[in-house]
Amino acid sequence: MSRSSRIRAVAHEAGANTGVEVDAEDLSVPGVWTLSWVDGPTAPTLAAAVAAAGRRLGVPGDDLVEVRYERAVTVRAAVAAAAHRMLRDGAAPPVSALAEVVADTEFGVDAEVEGQAWEVADFVLEGSGMDPDSTSLGEAEEVVRHLLEAGRNGVLVDLWLEHRPGPGRPPVLDTAGVVDDARAAVGALYRRLQDALLTGSAHGADPRARQLAAQSIRGLVAELVLDCQRADAAQAVIDGFGMASLSTEIGLSRSALGKQLGSLDEHTRTLGWMREHAAQWARACHDAADALRGQGTALPAAARDDARRLEHADPDGGWRAVRPTLAPARRLVADVELWPHPQHPHRRALLDLLDALDAAAPPTRAERHQRRPFTPGSRDLLGHHTDDHSTMLSQLS
Incomplete structure (x- = not known):
């Protein structure tokens, strides 16, 4: 058997033992063979497999001295390596370190990159436009930048809600990144x-x-x-998400969340009324803000800020768009001195709507079920909105 046949036989067995297809070529330098493969084991691991295969096949050691090892790594594998580090360490590696991370990562038999890392890689690649089979490190770096921007919790929550065949186990959120902020905020609140x-x-x-x-x-x-948690749950309920479903979606029993939170009526009453009267409320807010800002006298700074908030009420944005105006509206109508006279029509209009809101009953189960429920990836429902509860910690410090 010629040397070329012996080296190819060793490469074939080493590849079979490590889960990859290894090509053996001597095209670059005569007498120097290059073993190349995609993903799979690191170069040191394959070199050890080649040495072991050589011994089993009785190949002379001199045949394997002039051998080079060249591994190509796909974008999918490189991103999976970064995702593995993110899941293990809490954060993806910096882009500048990706080449080193990839070079040190095993992808073959007994690989250190496990199933969830591959799920994360496939998920982020799906919307990236990158070819997962490309071996461009630059393309992999672009995807890893997304991992860094979204963070471990962000990626895992999106994977859980958007990319699953059915209800699955929710991720365990890593709180390490918020401990310092939480400690400072809670400490300041505690002392105050x-x-x-x-x-x-x-x-x-x-x-x-x-x-x-x-x-x-x-x-x-x-x-x-x-109470903050009740407010969040009420937002889901008002959009048609049943408490039992919400409870099981986050890994609890059907009744656990409802027992923990108790009645949501105070929250759903407000949200239900604002859902049904959002456009009417927004128009009243705009009219009141115009009346206050157009009367020729300077408003106090706080009232001016509240009037500006009323101007931002979006009549087409539903209850989420108008809810932040509720507290400013109450403050403005309560301060009679801001208005030309107490019975000003636009102050009266806001007062009438607030009276109707305060007298409203919580929506019935049938009314809630008429609403459109959450679905995975429903950005409009899961939405990125700001309310009093979402900024609680920042306001405490």
Whole structure:
């Protein structure tokens, strides 16, 4: 058997043992063979497999001295390597380190890159326009930039909601990235509430008094967080998502979430009314803002900011677009001094609508079921909107 036949036989067996097809060529330098393959094991791992195959086949060691190893890595595999690091370490590697990460990553038999990393890679590649079979490192770097921008939690939540055959286990969110912000915000809130509860006491610095206040604060903060969660759940319910379905979607039993949150009536009452009267409310907000800003006298800064918020009420945006105007509207109609006279028609119009809102009953089950439910990828429902609860932590610090 010639040397070329022996090397090709070794390459074939080494490839079979590591799960890849290995090509053996001596085109570049006479007598120097190049073994090339796609994805699969790293070069050191294949070199060890070649040496082992050579021993089993009785190939002389000198035949394998002048051998080069060249691995090509597809965009899909490179992104999977980055996704593996993201899942393991909490963040994707920087783009500048991708070549080194890929070179050190095993993709063949006994590969370190597991199933979820491949799922993430396929998911982010799906909308990238990149050819997953390309071996361009530059294209892989572009996709990895998306992993870095979206972050571990963002990618896994989108994968869970948008790219699954049916209900699946929700991801475990990594809180490490928000610990410092949360600690600062909660610490500032804790100290502020503690001082407020002990104001006027001659023993405000006494550790017993501080611990007594702390016990009260724990209960208060827990209830506030629970109410934020109720508000979020109510938004889903008002759009037709049943509580039992919402509970099972996030990995709980059908009744668990409802038991945890209790009644959502106070929240659904407001949202249900604003859903049905969004356009009417928006027009009243615009009219009131125009009346306040057009009366020729300067408004106080706070009132001016509230009037500006009313101007942003979108009559075509549904309840999500007008909900942020509710608190500013209440403040403006409550301050009679802002208006030319208390019975100004546009103040009266807002007051009448607020009275109707305050008297409204929560929507019935049948009314809620008439709404369009959430579906995976429903950006308009899952939406990126701002409300009082979503900015709570930032306002605490």
